[in-house]
Amino acid sequence: MSRAGKIARRTFLIGSAAIAGGVAFGVYMAKKPIPNPLLDDLKDGEAAITPFVKIDAEGITLITPRADKGQGAYSIQAYLIAEELDIDPATAMITPGMPGQAYYNASVLSEGVPFPAYQDGFVAETLRDFMSVPAKLFSIQMTGGSSTVPDGFDRMRLAGATARETLKEAAARRVGVARGDLRTENGAVILPDGTSIAYTDLAAEAAEIDPVTDVTLRPASAWRYLGKPDLPRLDMLRKCTGTEVYGIDMEFQDMLHATVRANPAVGTAGARVDASAAEGMRGVEKILPVSNGVGVIANNTWRAFQAAEALEIEWSAPDYPGTSEGIFATLEQALGDPDSYDHRQRNEGDVDAALEAGEVIEARYRIPYLAHAPMEPMNAVVRVLDAQVEIWTGTQIPLFIRDRAATIAGVEPEAVKVYVLPMGGSFGHRLEMTHVEQAVELALAVPGRHLKLTWSREEDMSHDYPRPASVAAGRGKVADGKVMAFDLSVSQSAMAPEWFGRLSGMSLPGPDATITTGSWDQPFDIPDYRVTGYRAPSMVPVSSWRSVGASGNGFYHDSFLDELIHAAGADPLAERIRLCLHEPARKVLEAVGEMSGWDGPSIAEGRGRGVGFCMSFGVPCAQVIEVTQTDEGIRIDQVYVAVDVGEVLDPTNLEAQVFGGVIFGLGHAMNCALTYENHAPLETNYHAYEGMRLYQAPQIEVRALSNGSRIRGVGEPGVPPAAPALANAIFAATGQRIRELPLNKHIDFV
Amino acid sequence: MKLTVNGTEHEVDVEPEMPLLWVLRDELNIKGPKYGCGIAQCGACTVHVDGMAVRSCQLPVGDLEGGVTTIEGLGTPERLHAVQAAWVAHQVAQCGYCQSGQIMQAAALLDLNPEPSDAEIDAVMSGNLCRCGTYPRIRAAIHDAAQKLSEA
Amino acid sequence: MQKSVVILAAVSIAGAALAEGALTLPEEGSISRADGQAAFERIYEVVTHPRCANCHVGEDNIPMWSGPSYGEARPHGMHINAGESRIGAEFLPCQTCHVTSDDFDTAPHAAPRFGIAWQLAPVEFEWFGKSRAEICAQLKDPERNGGRDWRGLVEHLEHDASLNGPVAWGWSPGGDRDPAPRTLEEHVEDMALWGAAGQPCPTD
Incomplete structure (x- = not known):
């Protein structure tokens, strides 16, 4: 571990800005007892056994703090608790609860450590666990980074087990038998004589005793729910009957409806507004300035939209380039520029020496800004009362919202209640809170009234905080049919520090790992191997997009690797397997080979297959995609996916998440980009940002392996390999090597 | 009005x-x-x-x-329409936001065409966007619902 | 100028219909061949304009898109196929999105609509990508124009426009779409001029 010293210093800078004042502070903060937010709301007779379970005479409530944006977090968290608590979760109340610091998310930052996820050595593991300290410090009750399952796997089961044993202890004391002689079943403690006492009946007594914490988790072989096929999602019935209440569906008596138009140059203030046409429109109650824009308050969402449309607004311009052309020129300029150097987390062998002479293979790549564009546009309901602010919204960051709303409204954070609602998708969009800030600003003008702010689709797409655009250059060398040298440079505006700064007001010093996440950390052994990140100036404000850094780096790394393998004359799959140094990763590559009947990239005239691989969030994922060139364009026929998440807790949902990841990755790779003119994207609705439609969806076959060491989430890892696998398949079918996304700039799709 | x-x-x-x-x-x-x-x-x-x-x-x-x-x-949680029942059986929804529309479109499709082919499903259902990528299960669920309706 | 023989109803508001029979038709033969050819040239510009040609497509039954910002015409997104019925009956009826309304004013990129059921023109009325000669031959061929002589074509335009159908919509398409060239009235007039001139086709 010769790199440990150098890297470790950087680690503390990357993940832990607030530690600038000293690690001791961090340890002190992290060791402080974490306030239990449930205690605030507890009524007499209720027992708060852990922050994840609440029981009273009315019933059992499971608190699932990781928000559900479609990935199944709601369901799996409930099953994790129920597995140990011995209840049927379908009979329980399930709620995301109020945001509180007890819900810190330790796993989301742990992939920020400077060890590739395939290294499970002592130092790497220790550092990864240490990262939970800054997570606590930052009070991140955050959903993201495919972290719900890894973060909750032990904690939520322990919560269930602790609750169960404590209830048994309460029963034991009541009837005077040993706890060991009791068992539990379906929400009740069963006495030796077979009579049962419902948990709800024991709640008050359980509150009186110290919780039983010396519990042992059940082995996988004893699970009733987890790992079982056909585990029904607990929200499925609601979602198929139109009865799920998303944020946008919240309704209150006498509620006002609002919308905004803010500067499409996101974050840029200053505008001249002529509201004369809008002011007299039916149902319009108020037209008010909000940060960077104008808000309309009306008595119906459509009327608010119509009035907002009627506003004549002249926006002021920021000082970064206003066009995609100018933006890409800026990115190109930073690429390889020593003054823009950000980090180099992989540097093996001597790349400079290796590439000094002989035939060097070079390629340049670029990817566009991408909107998250979830189906449910951003919205929030806010009511401002005398000393309190209430917020109902679908969000991944309730604590940041609480603190920001408190600042805007001039109240203590404790006076802000954030009710987290199911989300109609997010893909990272709900890691932002501009819409909530605007809603609070508007609600302050109508105290006592509920105000629902809804962004139009156009407002949503032009204020999306997109996935960063970036450019990359690959240089490499092959010899004797093998890839010998691989040098990749990536240039991107900083993403993580910008995002974190927006949310917290704190600066995150040190390099921005997201510039190369997904390329520096791949489990390959290439003799001369280097990945360098360059930081371009900040331009369009950017954010996390499903699979974050790996969404672009997966394309760069695997596309260039494919080019080198082709130049070496080697088989794309066999050479990846030969280079792979991580057992679970090699196994997923071998699996897709077997699933696809791989016998080389060519299938027939005009038909080809490509392999794509990326390890992200600790999950190796390999895909083989088969395409056909038709008269109407490229048709994607079949996708084979193998993925290793350690332990599969919900096979049905795992398949759904992989389907979704592949379709998300392919759809955007085919035809999506945000193109900027006058600092605003031209694509403001789905007509210009189609993604994949049902007729284009290929057959997808998924195999989940379990050779990895730590349990991982699968919401994102299906995304990164899809784009390179598709581009590699197109090369196999047509001989055309496409190095820019979206691919339809260069080739048609059916 | x-x-x-x-x-x-x-x-x-x-x-x-x-x-x-x-x-x-x-x-x-x-x-x-x-x-x-x-x-x-x-x-x-x-x-x-x-x-x-x-x-x-x-x-x-x-x-x-x-x-x-x-x-x-169309149907309620207690009395599901065949399309809704198939959606639940196939665990179609992820975020679920588009699914009201998908289900209504699929029900209208089966009303006009009780035994749609894959190509016909593609032709009818491609106007309904799903950003989560539930398409493979939508296809399967429509076939399933068609079969259940024909048996009824 | 022959236009003086033509009296048009004053029609200028979006969606307002051209009154049927508002036009006094010129005598057959009263228009010179050259004026007739010039009129056809203007007719050709209209019928090959995206507002008209995008739904006058061939037997693949796939309408075209070229609204604001699409650039060149492209096949209708969402895998749309209107079927042999040309109203989408086999698959997704056009009216699922293109509702029937006399109010043509939609948001940009929303589904355009007019006062009769949205549909593709009959397949034999194919204009998209067709040459002057092909379209001219089709327009004057009763087998392929709905069994109409030139007076019938004028009546057809007037009648469709009176229903707020596609003929009226083409010049008031809403949603920031480019309208067809010139005006509805001029188009009707040109049809009359071309007819009265004996429906001359381009020589090339």
Whole structure:
């Protein structure tokens, strides 16, 4: 571990800005007892056994703090608790609860450590666990980074087990038998004589005793729910009957409806507004300035939209380039520029020496800004009362919202209640809170009234905080049919520090790992191997997009690797397997080979297959995609996916998440980009940002392996390999090597 | 202005150009039909008007002729329509936001074409956007629902 | 100028219909061949304009898109196929999105609509991508124009426009779409001029 010293210093800078004042502070903060937010709301007779379970005479409530944006977090968290608590979760109340610091998310930052996820050595593991300290410090009750399952796997089961044993202890004391002689079943403690006492009946007594914490988790072989096929999602019935209440569906008596138009140059203030046409429109109650824009308050969402449309607004311009052309020129300029150097987390062998002479293979790549564009546009309901602010919204960051709303409204954070609602998708969009800030600003003008702010689709797409655009250059060398040298440079505006700064007001010093996440950390052994990140100036404000850094780096790394393998004359799959140094990763590559009947990239005239691989969030994922060139364009026929998440807790949902990841990755790779003119994207609705439609969806076959060491989430890892696998398949079918996304700039799709 | 939704007649005082979607959502508090794009690009607002699928974001309420059925009127959690039952059986929904529209479109499809081929499903269902990528299960669920309906 | 023989109803508001029979038709043969050819040239510009040609497509039954910002015409998104019925009956009825309304004013990129059921023109009326000669031959061929002589074509335009159908919509398409060239009235007039001139086709 010769790199440990150098890297470790950087680690503390990357993940832990607030530690600038000293690690001791961090340890002190992290060791402080974490306030239990449930205690605030507890009524007499209720027992708060852990922050994840609440029981009273009315019933059992499971608190699932990781928000559900479609990935199944709601369901799996409930099953994790129920597995140990011995209840049927379908009979329980399930709620995301109020945001509180007890819900810190330790796993989301742990992939920020400077060890590739395939290294499970002592130092790497220790550092990864240490990262939970800054997570606590930052009070991140955050959903993201495919972290719900890894973060909750032990904690939520322990919560269930602790609750169960404590209830048994309460029963034991009541009837005077040993706890060991009791068992539990379906929400009740069963006495030796077979009579049962419902948990709800024991709640008050359980509150009186110290919780039983010396519990042992059940082995996988004893699970009733987890790992079982056909585990029904607990929200499925609601979602198929139109009865799920998303944020946008919240309704209150006498509620006002609002919308905004803010500067499409996101974050840029200053505008001249002529509201004369809008002011007299039916149902319009108020037209008010909000940060960077104008808000309309009306008595119906459509009327608010119509009035907002009627506003004549002249926006002021920021000082970064206003066009995609100018933006890409800026990115190109930073690429390889020593003054823009950000980090180099992989540097093996001597790349400079290796590439000094002989035939060097070079390629340049670029990817566009991408909107998250979830189906449910951003919205929030806010009511401002005398000393309190209430917020109902679908969000991944309730604590940041609480603190920001408190600042805007001039109240203590404790006076802000954030009710987290199911989300109609997010893909990272709900890691932002501009819409909530605007809603609070508007609600302050109508105290006592509920105000629902809804962004139009156009407002949503032009204020999306997109996935960063970036450019990359690959240089490499092959010899004797093998890839010998691989040098990749990536240039991107900083993403993580910008995002974190927006949310917290704190600066995150040190390099921005997201510039190369997904390329520096791949489990390959290439003799001369280097990945360098360059930081371009900040331009369009950017954010996390499903699979974050790996969404672009997966394309760069695997596309260039494919080019080198082709130049070496080697088989794309066999050479990846030969280079792979991580057992679970090699196994997923071998699996897709077997699933696809791989016998080389060519299938027939005009038909080809490509392999794509990326390890992200600790999950190796390999895909083989088969395409056909038709008269109407490229048709994607079949996708084979193998993925290793350690332990599969919900096979049905795992398949759904992989389907979704592949379709998300392919759809955007085919035809999506945000193109900027006058600092605003031209694509403001789905007509210009189609993604994949049902007729284009290929057959997808998924195999989940379990050779990895730590349990991982699968919401994102299906995304990164899809784009390179598709581009590699197109090369196999047509001989055309496409190095820019979206691919339809260069080739048609059916 | 009067309109009938899920068998119940309602009186609303709105301008005739207001899209049916916003009459349903903001005036009648019927929240199953969703706003996704406002321009007939996503299908999340799909309802039936006299049994035909219609994007309610496109229909000025003044031009409404016929009874409206929303997802709430298609079936309920206690009494699922065959399409809804197939959706549950196949665990189709992820975020679920587009699924009201997908289900309404699929129900209209099966009404017109009880045994659709894959190509026919592709032709009908490609106007309904799903950003989560539930398409493979939508296809499977429609075939399943078609079979259940033909057995009924 | 022959236009003086033509009296048009004053029609200028979007969606307002051209009154049927408002036009006094010129005598057959009263228009010179050159004026007739010039009129056809203007007719050709209209019928090959995206507002008209995008739904006058061939037997693949796939309408075209070229609204604001699409650039060149492209096949209708969402895998749309209107079927042999040309109203989408086999698959997804056009009216699922293109509702029937006399109010043409939609948001940009929303589904355009007019006062009759949205549909593709009959397949034999194919204009998209067709040459002057092909379209001219089709327009004057009763087998392929709905069994109409030139007076019938004028009546057809007037009748469709009176229903707020596609003929009226083409010049008031809403949603920031480019309208067809010139005006509806001029187009009707040109049809009359071309007819009265004996429906001359381009020589090339």
